[in-house]
Amino acid sequence: MYKLNVNGTSYEIDITASESLSDVLRDRLGLLGVKVSCGEGECGSCTVLVDGKPETSCLKLGRQAEGQEITTIEGMGTYDDLHPIQEAYIEEQGFQCGFCTPGFIMATKAFLDSNPNPTEEEASEAMSGNICRCGAHPYIVKSVLKAAEKIRG
Amino acid sequence: MGVHHMPKKLKVVGKDVPVLDAREKVTGALEYGVDYAVPKMVHGKILRSTIPHGRIKSIDSSKAEALPGVLGVVTHEDSPDLDWIGVWDNYRGKVLDGIARFVGDEVAAVAATTEKIAEQALALIEVEYEVLPAVLDVRKALLDDAPQVREEGNVRDEYRVVWGDGKTGEDESDHIVELEIQFKAQNYAGIGRNACICDWNGEKVTMWTSSQTPSELQSGIHQAFGIPMSSVRVVALPSGCSFGLWWSNNFMMLTAMLAKKIRKPVKIELTSQECMAAVKRRHIEITTGRMGVSNDGQITLADFSHLMDNGAYGFKTDVYFFCCDLWGGAKNGDYRVRGVSTNLVTSGCMRAVGDITMGLAVERLADMCAEKVNIDPVDFRMKNQIKSGQQLRMQEPRQHMKGTLTEYVDKLTDVQKEGWPEMFHLSSGSTHELLRQGAEKFRFKERWKGWGKPSSVNGSKHRGIGVGTGAHCCGVEFGGNTSSVVRVNHDGSVNVFSSCGRQGQGSETTLSQVAAEELGVSLDMVNIVTGDTDAMPWSSGSSASTTMFRTGWATRAAAKDAKKQILRIAAIEYFDSDDPETLDIQDGIIRSQNPEDNRNVSLEEMMNVLCSDSLAQTTVITGRPDEVMPPTIAFARQWAAQFTEVEVDVETGEIRILEFLAGQDSGTVVNPKVLKNQVIGGAICGAGFALYEGIEFDENDGRVLNDGLLDYKLLRTGDFPSDAEVFFVESPDPVGPFGARGAGESPAAAAAPAICQAVYNAIGVWVDVPMTPEAVIRALNER
Numbered sequence: 019m020y021k022l023n024v025n026g027t028s029y030e031i032d033i034t035a036s037e038s039l040s041d042v043l044r045d046r047l048g049l050l051g052v053k054v055s056c057g058e059g060e061c062g063s064c065t066v067l068v069d070g071k072p073e074t075s076c077l078k079l080g081r082q083a084e085g086q087e088i089t090t091i092e093g094m095g096t097y098d099d100l101h102p103i104q105e106a107y108i109e110e111q112g113f114q115c116g117f118c119t120p121g122f123i124m125a126t127k128a129f130l131d132s133n134p135n136p137t138e139e140e141a142s143e144a145m146s147g148n149i150c151r152c153g154a155h156p157y158i159v160k161s162v163l164k165a166a167e168k169i170r171g
Numbered sequence: 172m173g174v175h176h177m178p179k180k181l182k183v184v185g186k187d188v189p190v191l192d193a194r195e196k197v198t199g200a201l202e203y204g205v206d207y208a209v210p211k212m213v214h215g216k217i218l219r220s221t222i223p224h225g226r227i228k229s230i231d232s233s234k235a236e237a238l239p240g241v242l243g244v245v246t247h248e249d250s251p252d253l254d255w256i257g258v259w260d261n262y263r264g265k266v267l268d269g270i271a272r273f274v275g276d277e278v279a280a281v282a283a284t285t286e287k288i289a290e291q292a293l294a295l296i297e298v299e300y301e302v303l304p305a306v307l308d309v310r311k312a313l314l315d316d317a318p319q320v321r322e323e324g325n326v327r328d329e330y331r332v333v334w335g336d337g338k339t340g341e342d343e344s345d346h347i348v349e350l351e352i353q354f355k356a357q358n359y360a361g362i363g364r365n366a367c368i369c370d371w372n373g374e375k376v377t378m379w380t381s382s383q384t385p386s387e388l389q390s391g392i393h394q395a396f397g398i399p400m401s402s403v404r405v406v407a408l409p410s411g412c413s414f415g416l417w418w419s420n421n422f423m424m425l426t427a428m429l430a431k432k433i434r435k436p437v438k439i440e441l442t443s444q445e446c447m448a449a450v451k452r453r454h455i456e457i458t459t460g461r462m463g464v465s466n467d468g469q470i471t472l473a474d475f476s477h478l479m480d481n482g483a484y485g486f487k488t489d490v491y492f493f494c495c496d497l498w499g500g501a502k503n504g505d506y507r508v509r510g511v512s513t514n515l516v517t518s519g520c521m522r523a524v525g526d527i528t529m530g531l532a533v534e535r536l537a538d539m540c541a542e543k544v545n546i547d548p549v550d551f552r553m554k555n556q557i558k559s560g561q562q563l564r565m566q567e568p569r570q571h572m573k574g575t576l577t578e579y580v581d582k583l584t585d586v587q588k589e590g591w592p593e594m595f596h597l598s599s600g601s602t603h604e605l606l607r608q609g610a611e612k613f614r615f616k617e618r619w620k621g622w623g624k625p626s627s628v629n630g631s632k633h634r635g636i637g638v639g640t641g642a643h644c645c646g647v648e649f650g651g652n653t654s655s656v657v658r659v660n661h662d663g664s665v666n667v668f669s670s671c672g673r674q675g676q677g678s679e680t681t682l683s684q685v686a687a688e689e690l691g692v693s694l695d696m697v698n699i700v701t702g703d704t705d706a707m708p709w710s711s712g713s714s715a716s717t718t719m720f721r722t723g724w725a726t727r728a729a730a731k732d733a734k735k736q737i738l739r740i741a742a743i744e745y746f747d748s749d750d751p752e753t754l755d756i757q758d759g760i761i762r763s764q765n766p767e768d769n770r771n772v773s774l775e776e777m778m779n780v781l782c783s784d785s786l787a788q789t790t791v792i793t794g795r796p797d798e799v800m801p802p803t804i805a806f807a808r809q810w811a812a813q814f815t816e817v818e819v820d821v822e823t824g825e826i827r828i829l830e831f832l833a834g835q836d837s838g839t840v841v842n843p844k845v846l847k848n849q850v851i852g853g854a855i856c857g858a859g860f861a862l863y864e865g866i867e868f869d870e871n872d873g874r875v876l877n878d879g880l881l882d883y884k885l886l887r888t889g890d891f892p893s894d895a896e897v898f899f900v901e902s903p904d905p906v907g908p909f910g911a912r913g914a915g916e917s918p919a920a921a922a923a924p925a926i927c928q929a930v931y932n933a934i935g936v937w938v939d940v941p942m943t944p945e946a947v948i949r950a951l952n953e954r
Contacts, residue, residue, distance in 0.1 A: 050206045051199020055362045055411065056443045060880035063362055091199035104197040108189050111844045114852060115675030116196030117203060117363035117411035138893050146889040149880065151362045151412035152675045153855030154848055159893040 020084045024049070025093030033080040039073075040064045042080035043090060051091035051120045062148030065121035066090050072128040072147070091120035094127065102168035103127055103161075112161030114152035122148050126162050136166060182758075183687040183694050184909045187844045190680045191699075192409070192673075204366040204381035204408050204417075205440055212368060213242055215429045215439040216289035217422060218279040218296050219449060220271030223307065223514040223873045224318065225300035227269045227278065234295040235281055240288035243433040244296065246279040250428065255395035256486075258387045258418040258714055259650055261451065261519030263486040264321075266395050266424040271300065272320055272483035273516050274874035275449035277421060282429045282437050305514035307873040309455050309480045312511040320483060320512035327481070327510040330489035332565055335503030340472030343502065344463025346543040347472065350536050351460075352939065354528045355865030356480075357453040358875075359446075359521055360883055363411015366440035367423045369430040376403050376427060381410030381417050382702075383672025384712025387651070388419040389704045395424045396431070407702035413674035414522040414856065416451055418714060421484070447883065448875035452866055454479040454490065454510075454518035458532040462501075464540035470501040470555045473536075477508045477529055482518040485510070491715065492525030494533045494920070495564045496808055497602065497642035499557035504564060515873045520714065522856055526643050526920035531861075534639055534924035535937065542622035548638050548928060549610045549619075552812075556602045556640065559902065563595050565804070576802060583799065591801045592905050598806040600902040600912070602640045605812035605834035608898060609638070613814040613832050623935040631822040634829070635933025638814050641857075641920025645807040645904075645913030646717030652800070653717060654708035655726040657686055657733045659792040661782060663759055663774035665690055667699040667729075668706050669722050672713035675852075676915055677845035681719060682726050684841055685908045689730035691756030692774065708795070716913030719841065721803055723908035725796045733794025737761070737777060744780050745772045801906055809913045810836040810900075811921035813854060817929040821951060824944030826862060826930060831895035833918060839903050839910035847897045850918040854895070857922025859886050865941045 019030045024047060031046055043049040043066070052075055053063040059077040066075045067089040095101035103126050106112070113119040122145065129136070129144040136144070141162040142155075150158060195201035232244040247269035256263050271278055279296055283289035304318040311317055312325045319325055341347065367380035376398065382388050385407035393400045410417045422439055429437040441450070456479045463472030479490055489508040498504075506529075523530075541551035557563070580594050592598040610616060618626055618636050625633040646653070656668040667686045671678045683697040700706050710725070711717055738751035741761045746754065746768075755764050762771045781790055816830040835850045863884040867876040877883040903910025923940060930947075931937050938950040 049199075050202065053199070053203075053363070054205075055364055056880045058443070058879055058881055061362050095198065097194050097198055097200065100194070100197065104194075107197045108193045111189065111193075111848055113196055113675070114677070114848055115363065115410065115412045115673075116192070116201050119196050120199040123197060142888045142893045146887040149362055149885055149887060151360060151414075151885060152848075153852030153886075153891075155855060155886070155888045155891045156851055156893045156895045157848060159888055 020081055022083055022088060024088045025090060035081065037080045038076055039078040039080045039083050040075035043075060049090045049092050053117050053120055055117065061118065062125060063118045063121040065124040065148065067124055067128055070128065070131060072125050091123060094123060103165040106165035106168055107161040110157050110161040110164055112154055112158040114154050118148060118150045122158055126165060130166050130169060134166060134170060138163060181688060181909060183684045184839065184841050188680065188694060188842060190677045190845065191683060192679065201409055203363060203411060205364055207368060207379050207408055209368055209370065209436050212436040212438050213282050213284055214286040214289050215280050215282045215426060215437045216286065216293055217277050217425060217439065218293045220274060220276040220278050222271060222300055222302060223274050223305035224303040225271050226303060228299045228301050230279060231297040232279065235292040238288065238292050238295060240284040241292045242282045242284065242435065243429060244279060244281050245428045245432055249432060251396055253395055253397050255391045255424065257391060258384050259520050260486040261418060262421055262484045262517060264484055266421060266428060273514050274872050275516055276483060277425055280425045280429050282433050305873065307514055307868065309457060309478060309511060309513060312513050320514055325512040327488040330508045332495050332506040333504065334564055337472065337474055337503055337505050340463055340503030343465060343471040345466045346540065347461055347463040348536055348539040348543065349461045350532065352458050352532050354456045354940065356455045356518060357521060357860050357864045358866050358883055359414050359416040359452065360880065360885055361412040361414065361416055361446065364441050364443055364446050365410065365417050366438055367426040368436055368438040369426040370436035371427065371430040371434060374402050377406065378423060378427065379406045379408060380423055382407040382419065383410065383413055383674050384418040384714060385702050385704050386670040386709040387712050388423065391419040392427060396427065405704045407672065409673035415520045415714060418712065420450055444878045448878035449516060451517050451519045453521040456528040458529060460532055460536050462536040462540050464544055466544055468544050468546045468551060468554050470498065470540060471503060473498060473501040473504040475506045475533065479508065479510050480513045480515065480518055481510045482513055482515045484517040485519050490525030490529065491644065492529045493565060493642040493644055493808060494526050494530035497556055497640060498533055498537060499561060499564045500555040515868060516875060523643055523916040523919035526641055526916065527857060527860055527923065530641055530920045531923045531927065535927065538928055547619050549606050549615055552640055553603055553606055557597055558601050558603060559597050559599050561597055563597055576805060579802065580805065587799045592806045594805045596806060597808060598906065599904045600810050600836040600838060602810050602812050604900045605810060605836055608900065609812050609814050609832060609834040612898065615814060623932060625933045626816065631820050632818050633821055633933040634816060634818045635929045636816045637925045637929030637932060638812065639921045639924030639928060641811040641917040642808050643913065643916035643920060644715055644804060645720035645809055646803045647715050648802050648804065651711040653710040653721040653725045654796060655722060655729040656708055657729040657794040659733050659737060659778060661778045663692065663778055664696045665692060667697060667726060668708065669699060669701055669726050670704065670707040670710035670712060671701050671718045671722050673701055676713065676849060677842065678713060678718045681841045681845060682723060685723050685726050686730045688909060689727050690734055692759050696759065716809060716916050719911050720807060720907045720913045721800065723911060724800055724906065727908040728796035728798055729794040732797055733792050736792050736794065740780065741772060741777050745777065746770060807904060807907065807912055809917045811917035813921040813925045815925045815929050817926060817933060819930055819933045819947060821934060824947035826942055826947065828858065828891055828926065831892050833895065833897045834900065835897065835914065835918060836900040836902055837914040838907050838912035839901050840899050841911050846914055849915050850897045851895055853915060853918030854922040855886050855891055857919045858891060858926055861923035861926040861940050861942060863941050863943065
């Protein structure tokens with residue numbers, strides 16, 4: 019059994035050797051906000067925070083996450099009580115289809131934790147690790163800047 | 172009839188409300204096909220061909236079936252002997268017919284208790300092929316002795332749009348420029364993949380999958396399995412970015428075959444690689460063209476021949492291009508299209524189909540003409556592009572329709588056509604105002620240095636500006652009509668039933684805005700069903716920029732019908748009147764339009780009358796369109812004009828987009844934020860086509876080599892200016908709901924011409940797309 023800390027809750031799970039972290043989160047814990055698209059760490063849809071750092075959960079083995087603090091989109095705000103980053107994404111409509119959005123929001127969280135007052139250029143570069151095929155790019159960057167503003171208060 | 176008046180002041184339409192599913196999207200709660208599950212569900216996997224063309228001599232699945240956990244295998248022997256036709260002929264054929272037509276084609280499928288077992292079972296199926304010669308080259312597929320991909324032969328009938336006379340055009344030309352250009356196939360490369368769950372329970376088939384075209388998928392299942400449409404329920408789930416990929420796809424039919432065989436719900440979830448190499452892609456296109464111009468800048472001749480490949484299962488004869496209308500000011504025009512089959516993965520409609528490829532070729536030649544007569548690209552477009560009220564060039568029929576469009580229009584009665592815009596003429600909007608306002612905002616005239624001349628040079632970095640234009644349809648009726656149903660409940664709340672897709676374009680929100688506006692209720696009183704065919708009337712789905720214009724029209728018409736019924740009862744019950752025309756609903760309150768009459772009744776109170784001793788025959792009010800919608804193709808188009816500045820490094824060949832301004836005329840803007848996102852999203856799709864994107868096919872067997880995002884490069888946030896701006900010109904359409912038209916595709920068509928022209932101006936040489944650094948350096952070396 020492997021001990022995982024996900025969104026502040028501890029779990030003991032029998033993780034197989036080949037099981038990716040994204041599979042564990044989705045299939046074992048029902049955290050379907052962890053979206054998996056490319057499966058090769060390129061698109062960033064499956065981004066979660068591991069000890070506060072963004073990682074693509076499709077490339078990480080579930081067992082490797084033992085003892086680490088995992089945060090998924092479900093560990094951010096809730097439907098009735100959104101996180102400021104989520105509010106910002108709605109206000110600036112930093113998405114279209116929404117499939118890549120959880121990954122972008124997690125990447126935004128990690129970025130703003132390390133850089134609470136970014137320039138537009140820094141935000142644009144920081145979000146380049148994720149892919150939005152719908153092409154909401156400028157609005158994603160605006161969402162990041164607005165989120166920074168909200169968090170700074 | 173068919174044309175609705177515009178109320179003076181709009182309350183819901185035009186408002187920047189967040190999309191209705193915004194909270195689900197930012198919390199990760201929205202369920203897509205891959206997230207969906209049903210009880211007792213098992214898992215399926217597809218066996219795919221390893222050869223580009225071959226007939227299955229034998230297929231032995233006994234070992235697979237013996238594997239513990241395997242529940243069933245289907246092959247061509249289980250396939251009904253029926254053809255099904257995907258939307259716009261993007262697929263045609265049997266689900267499985269024992270012939271593999273491309274590497275990755277579906278050969279068989281396995282259902283098992285787990286996905287892993289299903290995958291293991293695939294390796295145990297033994298297939299023996301009679302290898303057939305394959306044709307992997309579009310031009311070679313035309314030849315008489317080419318291997319034939321389909322029973323019907325490789326070559327489809329030529330589709331032609333012609334006006335004026337080519338010989339006259341030649342004579343009138345002072346200059347004629349020529350071009351031959353080959354466009355690579357763009358990959359949908361959607362983020363999101365797809366999955367399909369099918370349950371074949373008794374005689375009732377239910378399918379859950381991400382689809383933009385729920386009703387057409389229902390029709391497809393009906394065709395493929397020969398069962399009544401009433402037995403088929405499709406529940407279309409939201410999709411990730413689709414661009415036309417997830418309409419009705421053959422893997423969905425394979426899921427149904429498995430479900431039918433094992434009588435359990437089966438889920439097939441595609442891998443990213445399957446999505447990128449085995450479903451569908453944009454066509455390869457080869458365009459040869461000539462364009463003539465007189466010294467005063469008038470285009471005298473537009474003569475184009477387009478060859479497009481259908482891949483293995485596409486059956487398109489034309490690509491639904493509207494660049495011939497955009498450049499409709501040309502005095503003489505002749506556009507010819509031929510579709511050919513190849514042993515490559517199926518090609519089909521992708522966002523701005525035709526206009527992103529042909530449109531770019533036409534814009535390139537127009538730019539070359541403009542340079543010959545030394546007119547800047549803004550003025551040249553204004554001189555030669557169609558204006559509102561002028562005759563459309565694309566007006567003749569498609570084979571989907573009974574007779575020609577002209578015959579259809581002529582057969583209708585005057586009452587049916589009352590108030591219609593003039594048929595075969597552009598009803599509203601054009602690029603002119605976009606170009607005028609855009610040039611001003613961009614300071615185009617000040618910054619323009621001449622053709623092939625950079626706006627600035629700093630060492631190896633050359634900057635150039637460019638402008639491009641794009642057009643597309645606003646839905647086309649030949650694929651089927653659209654409809655909507657509106658239901659007003661006892662509490663005055665409203666359900667809208669409109670068959671369309673949810674791929675991020677926000678239709679669930681904008682259609683709800685239309686219904687709320689017409690019924691005079693607030694948006695939070697409206698709930699919409701877009702995916703369940705058991706509830707909705709059949710509609711041509713979210714393809715060809717149909718949804719806002721045509722389904723929006725139907726939704727408004729249905730709301731109008733419901734309102735008419737409500738006011739008829741209200742007039743008698745509450746206003747001692749038999750004239751419902753004197754009443755209106757505003758903010759959920761029914762009032763007299765006479766300012767001196769203060770009587771009013773809430774919609775809720777009025778609806779409760781239906782439960783008591785009322786005059787109504789029913790418990791709720793159900794509205795549906797009771798008018799004839801004018802054929803959209805005969806008058807409506809959407810327009811885009813985009814301006815950009817790029818920087819080209821002549822040492823590395825790298826291109827950066829520095830500035831981007833996108834103008835859009837889609838008539839009345841129903842939701843500015845939604846539309847801005849569509850416009851920029853389109854521009855980025857077009858920019859990807861211009862800069863990076865193109866499928867590489869293996870030259871020996873045609874397999875897709877760059878079938879992952881590691882090898883298929885897409886634009887990321889850092890690759891497109893974050894301060895890109897959008898402006899709207901709202902020339903109201905006489906037919907579209909509250910004056911709105913289609914939107915999603917013209918912006919994708921305008922971007923590549925703008926970027927290509929800017930690159931040309933920066934470095935003085937045209938670069939073929941995709942303008943990768945290698946292509947730029949090659950073009951510079953060939954200069």
